[in-house]
Amino acid sequence: MDVTDVIDDTYDTVDEETPVSKLRGAFEGSAQKALLVTAGGEFDGIVTRRDAISSHEKNSRKARSLVRPVPRIGRHEDLREAARLMIAGDTRVLPVMDDPEAESGDVVGVVRADDLLRHVQPYLSVLDTEDVATLEVVTVEPETTLGKALATFREKRIEHLPVVADEDGENVVGIVSLLDVIQFVTRELTRQQGGDPSAHVTAQGGDHGGFGDRSGESADLLDLPVRNVMVETVGTTTLDESLDAALDTMLEFEASSSIVLDDGVLAGIVTKTDLLDALTWTEEGGRPIQVFGTDYVTELTHETMAERIDDVARKYGAMRVLEAKVHVNEHKERLRGVPQIHVRIRLYTDKGLFVASDTGYGDRHAFSLALNAIERQILEGKTYGESKKPVDDEEIARMYGWWLSE
Secondary structure (H helix, E strand, C coil): CEHHHHEECCCCEEECCCEHHHHHHHHHCCCCCEEEEEECCEEEEEEEHHHHHHCCCCCCCEHHHCCECCCCEECCCEHHHHHHHHHHCCCCEEEEECCCCCCCCCEEEEEEHHHHHHHHHHHHHHCEHHHHCECCCCCECCCCEHHHHHHHHHHHCCCEEEEECCCCCCCEEEEEEHHHHHHHHHHHHHHHHCCCCCCCECCCCCECCCHHHHHHHHHHHHCCEHHHCCECCCCEEECCCEHHHHHHHHHHCCCCEEEEEECCEEEEEEEHHHHHHHHCCCCCCCCCEEEECHHHCCCCCHHHHHHHHHHHHHCCCCCCEEEEEEEEEEEEEEECCEEEEEEEEEEEECCEEEEEEEEEECHHHHHHHHHHHHHHHHHHHHHHHCCCCCCCHHHHHHHHCCCCCC
């Protein structure tokens, strides 16, 4: 199946010069999760609801300060490819292009995660919730502070926390998401400041709070309990319920996740990302490595390339490979009879999409150079994302909120 049937040609775009205040206003009055951003009439990237709401950027800044690049997809691409790109690109909206490989071009539509999942919903019945759910669940209690919840989101790199009234998980009283906390704190600070909390001066020129005041107010808000923010009416599923039924529950509750129960006790959590991930599985359950241009591969075997890619992935235990695509081409130039080979690797993982290419003499040499470039990208990303520094509430506020910006 390809994405043709789930392309939506109605979508909203904003120019990169659009003030951040208008972006926030656009999200507040709608259910859309992302806006497409154009620069000079060309597609440039997207701004997500969470980025717009949680950004430290002042309202007077422009949309280009929040834009993020996302993978592009062709109008006849496979649905599995769309699912992989959404996971690897950390996006739930993909722009559809006539030529997705071109640096510029016209957007002909978008593919949204919910539309994709609804389209494949009948096929999800072959799997049960237990097959994809996260069973090692991190929880909070109703009296846990918002600051501690934010620290947990960051440390565990998750976006949903079930709220339980007892340690054994028999009494699930709600769920709280990263976006719930961000929206609550942002809304309260805006209300307390009587407008834009990033503005230090009133229309009459007088002082209107300032950094110190906002810092104190945000600290107070972070001391509030999770019960002030959590959603009490949550959708639930069971370990043996089919994925299509689990999706029904998420759609019914307009949620991106569902609590998983076993005999009434908290057993796990399942998200729409888990459902997208299931779409990337092969019939054998593996993560295939596809090689294109096999006529130019003379020194390496498919198995060798697969093992070497797996070796790189194993160095980073928290990273899962969804799929790898290796493109091999031969150039006319030769060295002592050995042809110059160009290798391009696209590595789809749950931590991002890594793409690198290089040229060498012989497929073994070229493949090694390209894979080394992939590993450098992974290593740089891992280093950037890790911190051994203890996280306090003020640091969490700076990372997740724009209310402490100078």
